[in-house]
Structures are given as C-alpha cells and as structure tokens.
Amino acid sequence: MKNLYKASRSLTISAPQATDALLKKLRKAVADKKRFPRLSKGQSLNVNQKKEVWGVVREIDGKVNVTALKATRFERLVKPSAVSDLVLDELDRRALLVKDTDGNLKRQVAIKGLTKKRARYVCIRKLVAKPS
Numbered sequence: 001m002k003n004l005y006k007a008s009r010s011l012t013i014s015a016p017q018a019t020d021a022l023l024k025k026l027r028k029a030v031a032d033k034k035r036f037p038r039l040s041k042g043q044s045l046n047v048n049q050k051k052e053v054w055g056v057v058r059e060i061d062g063k064v065n066v067t068a069l070k071a072t073r074f075e076r077l078v079k080p081s082a083v084s085d086l087v088l089d090e091l092d093r094r095a096l097l098v099k100d101t102d103g104n105l106k107r108q109v110a111i112k113g114l115t116k117k118r119a120r121y122v123c124i125r126k127l128v129a130k131p132s
Contacts, residue, residue: 013079015086019094022078022087023127030057030067030127045113055121056111057128060098065128071106071120091124098123 013021029035035054037045045053054077055069069077078084088105091097100107108118 013083015083015090018078018080018083019087019090025077026067026069026124027127027129029054031129036067036069039111043112045111047113050113053114056114058111060107060109060123063098063125065125066098067124067127068109068111068121069124070114071122074122088122091122096124096126098125 034052036057037049037053039045039056039058041059043058045056054073055067057065057067060066060068074088075081075084078087088097092099092105097105098107099105106120106122109121109123110118111121
C-alpha cells in the first residue's frame with residue numbers, strides 16, 4: 001500500500017516542481033566537486049575520478065562554469081523519471097541550457113577520460129556559485 005501511495009504521489013508533481021528539486025540536488029553535487037570536477041577544455045579525468053563523476057564543470061561555447069551532465073544520469077536524477085522531458089523543456093524555458101548549434105537541448109561533448117567518444121550531455125548554466 002505504501003508503494004502504491006508513493007507511485008501515485010509521484011504523478012502529481014509538476015514540471016516546475018521537479019525542475020526545482022533537480023536543480024537543488026545538482027547545486028549540492030556541483031558544490032561537492034567530486035561528482036562534477038572542474039576541467040579545462042582538453043583536460044582529462046583520471047581513472048579514479050571516472051568511477052564517481054556524473055559530469056564535469058567547464059567552459060562550453062564561451063560560457064564559463066557550465067555543468068555538463070550525462071544525459072542518461074539526468075534522466076535518472078529527475079523524479080519521477082516520467083517527467084524528464086518536461087524538466088528539460090522547463091530548463092530551456094528558464095534559459096539555463098547551453099544548447100547545440102541546431103538548438104537541440106542535449107548536446108554532444110567530448111570529455112576525455114569520461115567517455116571514449118562524444119556523448120550526449122545536458123549542459124546547464126548557473127549551477128556553480130559565484131565566488132564571494
């Protein structure tokens with residue numbers, strides 16, 4: 001009965017609520033720096049880092065401190081996962097995504113040491129706290 005209640009509650013969450021929850025979770029993970037190490041373009045992750053990271057923070061298309069999150073990880077972090085496409089649209093509506101040149105919400109990025117070839121990432125701006 002408890003599982004049924006949780007399942008039904010998860011269906012009542014709106015895209016903005018799910019987006020806010022995701023952003024809160026990601027800001028905490030980015031601040032920790034273990035899940036999202038800071039890399040320069042061309043810099044590589046070491047073998048030990050690869051096991052723990054969800055993505056990286058780096059410059060993309062001239063925008064600094066962009067959080068590149070693996071698309072598959074993004075879908076697992078959105079709760080409920082059924083609204084992950086709606087959350088992606090909400091991030092775009094809030095102008096937080098760094099889209100590719102064709103306007104795709106997920107973009108291909110090459111991150112040495114994380115994947116062997118270019119992979120799809122959700123690239124989100126404004127997750128890194130500004131230095132005080």
